[in-house]
Amino acid sequence: MHTDKPDFNEYAVIDLGSNSFHMIIAKKIDNSLQIIYKNKQQVQLASGLDKYYHLSQESIQRAINSLALFAERLKDFPISHVKVVGTFTLRVAKNRLEFLKAASLVFPFPIEIVSGQEEARLIYLGAINSESVKQSDVKFIIDVGGGSTEIAIGKDQIPAFVESRPMGCVTYAKRFFPNQVITKQYFERAKLAAEQQVEKFTQSVKSKNITIAFGSSGTIKSIYKILLDLGVTDGIITLKRLEDLVSYVLEFKCFDDIDFPSLSNDRKLIFVSGLAIFYGVFSAFGLQELHYTHSALREGVLYEITGHKSTQDICEKTVGFLIKHYNIDKLHAGKTVDIVKWLFSQWKMSANIIIDEKLESLLYWSAWLHEIGLSINFSNIHKHSAYILKNCNMPGFNEEQQFLLSTLVGYHRKGFKVENIPNFSLFEQKQVLVLLQILRLAVLINNQRSATLNEKVFKLRVLDDNIFHVELYIENDFAKTNGLILLDLEQEQIYWQENKHWQLDIRIK
Structure with a gap:
């Protein structure tokens, strides 16, 4: 790690998510960014939270091991060119200082834990600046993470509405699907819990007159890819297609049985719970269609640290x-x-x-x-x-x-x-x-x-x-x-x- 290198033109962003740790590195050329490296570590940090919101030593060690790997790649980076953000699990973990202290021994860059609202803002920023949208569009962005779900709505660079709810694919898998068993009853309970999480602002969201909706995160990416597996050529997620997908999924008896070509074994463990959350929110808000976007929190942070918007x-x-x-x-x-x-x-x-x-x-x-x-x-x-x-x-x-x-x-x-x-x-x-x-x-x-x-x-x-x-x-x-x-x-x-x-x-x- 170096404190200053004036001609250095690479930037790194690390997202310490509740399910996965992601690192992206981009090179700034003139006024554009070129992604040159990506790394994903399946840490499942949220699964290490006990009922008292303490992280287990095993989950902390998995996280430290991943950060040590990231540190190897970033050893020549100036500190001003690296931004690390922690999300839901680090927000709620009672022993997060223990994690941060252990992390500092192998990872020399500061770790910033962002609020749910700030996470939603950064996700929104990443999505709208990578998709082709009109300035007049009222844009809806949703990200179903491992421990929380973020929602943002707006027209400009700063969203007019941001919200974060404590429901994620890792925590809901643990809470609603014991022994990774799939039943209609378990799924309906998870979906209803998601609807309850957003009921206080459902009418407010509906009144925003949304003209275009985007979804990011592994859950929505998996839904998008499975729809392609099933022959949906445009990849657009609609209520009818979502209902059909839910029907297909409920035919399986347990997580490991799920058989779609694009669904990895790791994602199988958290896909059904993520689908229940997304289906519940989609239905509650009365969305007509939604597009998958590959850009979210990491891209939003990258957009800011490279000077596009300070x-x-x-x-x-x-x-x-x-x-x-x-x-x-x-x-x-x-x-x-x-x-x-x-x-x-x-x-x-x-x-x-x-x-x-x-x-x-x-x-x-x-x-x-x-x-x-x-x-x-x-x-x-x-x-x-x-x-x-x-x-x-x-x-x-x-x-x-x-x-x-x-x-x-x-x-x-x-x-x-x-x-x-x-x-x-x-x-x-x-x-x-x-x-x-x-x-x-x-x-x-x-x-x-x-x-x-x-x-x-x-x-x-x-x-x-x-x-x-x-x-x-x-x-x-x-x-x-x-x-x-x-x-x-x-x-x-x-x-x-x-x-x-x-x-x-x-x-x-």
Whole structure:
């Protein structure tokens, strides 16, 4: 792994799915991408989840073995040219940190776990940019994965509707088809469970006036190929063809008996459950026809990291939407951002560590959104804001970035204990704590909500021997007329003293 290679023109994306791990490598030539390598490892990570959502050691080891193989192929890749995303099983696994720690020993690239909504957005992005569609089309995309099913609808690059439901071909095979036996009763139960998963938004989907539908993933690819086996020349999936396929499949007694030329032995183990999910959703939404697309999550991620549409742009749009939706005071938030930027610039000049630009952006976005919970109540605003940021849909942010935003905002005021601040797998803890110090100081300095406040009357310095020991210098003339801010800073000093190594010194000059 290399940190930077300016002329390197290959990009890799790895999808850590609940059923399979996939890696694709593409070469960027001018403004187009050429896929030059693909690798698929049948890991079936979701099958290793127990009823308490803990991954078994066997499933973790299968995953580690696959990552070690991928690492061999990527040994010359710059870190900025590799993106690894984890999906449903890693979202829900209670011991995922154990997996991530073990993975880091054999795989040197960061693993980003994305939310279900973000996964749906990326699947949508991959599909619509690889298929021939009109801009005016209302596009419906569905992906039946190993542990979850993602649905997205939209016209433009950013979908207007995204949803992720906890139903996948691996988990449903385990839940509804004991001993891999096929019966009409088992199939109907699985189909009904899928319909129940989408019933809350079925009417909303039907009202979107969908003009074209696409399906991705191994389940839908298998349905498409089996229809070709059966003589359907155009490969289009319709309700009638789906019903006929279900009838054929229900003639078999168990998974191993299924006999279609295009269906592999591995896919047999999860095909019937995936078919039940897809049939249930197809019927519930009243779809007329659907086309298979080979592009999904991996292609969507590849599309973004190669500069076609930057994640930064998506994140900025998301933050702008939240500011508008929650009626955040833009003047006050903007002034807080200005103060954060000023203090951070001072910090960078005196500190001996470097903070990544992506982490710096998260600091600024936390300043923009720190009052998002004000619409609920000013009392405990930090808790309300943290809850909203942790649970809302935030396109462009992976799960840990979103959790970091929630954490920074949740600890931006009042007393706290450093040991209660969660650890992160993608970010160094000491850097997270630095961001929190700066955000707390900026919010406090702007507490009077003065639009004319000049942040340059404050100077910040970090002591060499302890990055958590901060000196804040305040111009004497400002201090004489702003006694309330000084009192607030004195209280902040007390909060800092309650935490080991934290110290805030106030200097008037």
